[in-house]
Amino acid sequence: MTLGVEVGAPGRERAVTERLRGLWETPPTLLAWLTTVDHKKLGVRYIVTAFVFFLLGGLEALILRLQLARADLHLLTPEAFNQLFTMHGTTMMFLVVQPMLSGFSFYLTPLLIGARELAFPRLNAFSYFAFLFAGCFLTASFLGWHAPDGGWFAYTPLTSARFAPGINLDYYTLGLVFLGISTTAGSINSIVTILKLRAPGMSLDRMPLFMWSSLTMSLSVVFAMPPLTAALVFLELERRWHFVFYEPRLGGDPLLWQHLFWFFGHPWVYILFLPATGMLSMIIPTFSRRPMVGHTFVALATVATGLVGFGVWVHHMFATGLPQLSISFFSAASMTVAIPSAVQIFAWLGTMWHGRVVLRLPMLFALAFILQFTIGGISGVMTAAIPFDWQVTDTYFVVAHLHYVLAGSSMFAVFAAIYYWYPKMTGRLLDRRLGLWSFWTMVVGFNLGFFPMHLVGLAGMPRRVYTYPAGLGWTADNLLETIGAWLFGLGVLLTVANVLRSRRHGAEAGADPWRANTLEWATHSPPEDWNFTHIPVVASRDPLWDGGVAPGPALTDGRQTLRTSTLDADVEAPIVLPEQNLWTLVISFAVLGVFVGLLLGAWWVAVAAGLLTLGSLARWFWPHPAHVEETEV
């Protein structure tokens, strides 16, 4: 059954569809295309933009891998190397994984919960532009090689005005504050959507697991982003105006930066990780042909990981000389956090065990995720053991850990998601043969490239060195790593080719190519602009498998969707969502202007752009005359 398709008398249904089309379609003009608020278009835009940043960040890594291929190479100057690894880390951590996962979340959330839009469509357009602009802002630092060079966590005083007098670190601080606005706005949007716009009947316990992970991720952002913002504001105030926060001679303390950064940073790595597990929890049941084993436990484990993630930040600071009692506490907390991860791993294994596995491409990527995440997770637990961390911290062992969990897990989940949802987004399947080539190249390349990092780390190779001498037992590993890295890059490009080719030549997918269980498969591929002609009424967790869904009201009085209660998803009221307007774009440019003004020290630009921001905010929120009259409730 397809909820996008007609129910009831054909004539009346056609009239309904036409009316919805009039209400929801993006007009075919360039400006309309630019300022669209359609969560599907914006979601895809998010994904594509983040992917471009992925290629860019990947390219940076491939270049620095060349420099490290042999001992004592001189392909890059130390300046260039430091900028490359800093921007590689910063790009991947801030511009790739989170926006990519959010992109999927913005695309899928309304479809998964049976709504027509996100709660704040215009905010979504704004957060996209803010992300794009902040990303370009950060990347623009490469012009003239002024890119940030303090490492992705930018420890002060190395990043203070005294030791980093250039503009490099200003790109970093301002760019990340800018990006934070986008991320926070997007997260608030997700939370409200997931809590308030679920289809009638979709109580929290019937909600798909990807929604649980999106919800946890977004809530974590809401609370984790501000410490970073505070730290960055402090740093910028100290750099520009000599405020004192980190300078010990005047009462500051450089460790304050580390506490603030990692209080943000650890929740952040789970933000980059949890939605990936949520995706796996969608894909594995589909290709095991049975509902998720331990669904409730997995939902709880997701939330628990997010929560405990706020209490482990000091494991990044074991070697700073903090008292042993306090670091022991954080060591214990860090190990505890492995338990919810284990719950997830074993729930997936159990689902496969009790089901019947179909090895399609998304499933292959999911299986690689499970194995690679096991390795990456365990190396995390090893570093959580304090005396061992004193040996391996700041070595390639940690680099191995972070790539196994990020590249080998989060990014593999993203690839699984691309293969899984591409048919929904485009109506066409990705090519299987090319996909298999890509998959195996990526798996082999990844493990060849990153497994030796554990060994070279144990052999004492520190991270962030632009060169190293021969004779320490590091050279063979490094060569393998470089070869593996390039292989991995090649595998990534094969999927890019697949995505581009299948756009035209892929096999027709139909509404539900995988015979899956959740609501997004109950509508056309790609879905109509209004997602569901009839808001679905949900009665189970796997509605498309056990028939737990029925077509509900069509809601054609304006761009409507249903607002429902937070826990049980009982109807509260139909609400009208705003249509697109120019102000989202204007305001994005205005905010960009503020940050460019601050960067260049052109205060009047910053002030003028700030006033423009306020003005366009006022216009944005001024209700459309037609809506003022409408009654609520």
Added chain:
Amino acid sequence: MRRLALLALPLVLPLVAACHGPMSTLGTASAPADRVARLGWFMIWLSVAIFALVCVLLVLAVRHHRARDPLAVDLAPRSKGWVVWGGAVMPGAVLGAIFVVALVGLGRFPAPPDDRDLVVHVTGHRWWWEIRYEGGAGGADGAGGAGGGPVVTANELHVPVGRTVRLLLTTDDVIHSFWVPRLQGKMDLNPGHVNDLRLSAERPGRYMGRCAEYCGLQHAHMAFAVVAEPPAAFQRWLAAERGGAREPADSLARAGRTLVTAGVCASCHTIRGTPARGTIGPDLTHLMSRQTLAAGTIPNTPGYLEAWVTDAQAFKPGALMPSLPHFDGAELRAITRYLEGLR
């Protein structure tokens, strides 16, 4: 399976290096580092076991029932045994074990304060290590001798074998991290803080160390060495270091001394007993007692020494030591001659 075979290949060979290299965290030479290496092995074997378990379960689950009708769905509820045993009980036990073992190990750090410890102040600079032995260094056994002057050196930390040395770590500029993999894990050098670290070596030898915290352009070239010597040799070394700089032996060296102590060099370096009092670069009083130049960047040989003076930036771009190309051949020979005499 194919994948596992591939994994094994790069694994075996370099693993050997990981256990034996001069920077190996597993080929240790002190009691605390041995303990950590044992903890490491314990966790490595546990990890291998857990990974193998997950692999086996995964392969079995995939093979278990290969779908006959690929699209049929099984809706029957199943027990949560997997989640409970695999997700909670097993990891709970394993993690508990790791935590206890690690905590016991941790409890033995640092050794209880011992006032007979040899105290050494280590100060990080971009990008070298200042090493200063406290007071009448040598400790309570009096071996330091009377009227000890300051003992200041750089990038080579001499310690007597079998004795615990107390290091007080701080920095002059950005954060660095002190690390001698075969002897001792890392400890950061933070501005405005003094960190306390114990170091001991069981066997004589030269142990490599490195700065482990990213500290800017030349973080890659901020190495040092710990030289562990029998107590008698250590005392001889200490006594030699305590003295001022040797007088130049010949006229060439004397000319060199003038160039060094009255010229640019003196603005950054100290040579005790001469007007050179700079503090930006390492103390050169006993330069020739050290085996490397520029914090492990190049060997300390006359050829390298000369090359370093003229073109430091070629070896260590960004170092605070400028290249000094304006010395002509004769001046350079004089300078090197003088420096070679600083034993």
Added chain:
Amino acid sequence: MTAVPLDALPRAPDARRATRDVGWWGMALLCATEASLFASLIGSYFYLALVPANAHWPPAGIADPALGLPLLMTALLLASSGAFWWGERGIARGDARRLRLGLALAALLGIGFLLLQLHEYGDKLRHFGPTTHAYGALFYTITGFHGAHVAFGVLMLLYTGLRALRGHFTAARHQGVTTVGLYWHFVDGVWLVIVTSLYVSPHFY
């Protein structure tokens, strides 16, 4: 198959909560993230106050902050919240005039707060600035951030006032007012925390 009509679907029972529109939820989350921001700022303040190197906090040469002015400022903000509440109650009964009055009063009191803060800065800056010592940097940054929030809140109050003049609000629909109120009361609450930690607490150690 026929579609289930809207009326046949189960309705949420709690009438009051069911009237909160998505804008209210959005504002609640904005306040949550702002709360985390202020927690980070104040957390940093206490972190630096407690590091062993800072034996005196405020440092020698800077007196403990006087309490008179901040208490007056607190009174203004509390009164402003009260005025807002009074206006909102008015519109809930359909009294648009009372809403306008309440908003105007709330905005005026907010402006009064800002003027007092400027006065306080002028006074304090003669003794210490944000570059003298970490104490000063935190003091001005935290109160400055809060001041900026008050200023933004005042703009929102005026904006809402303008909407009220245009007759956008009725007894049945005044979500916009409630949402702005959430923010305003929140900013008020934050001030109470700031007064306690920045002004009162130094008198106790």
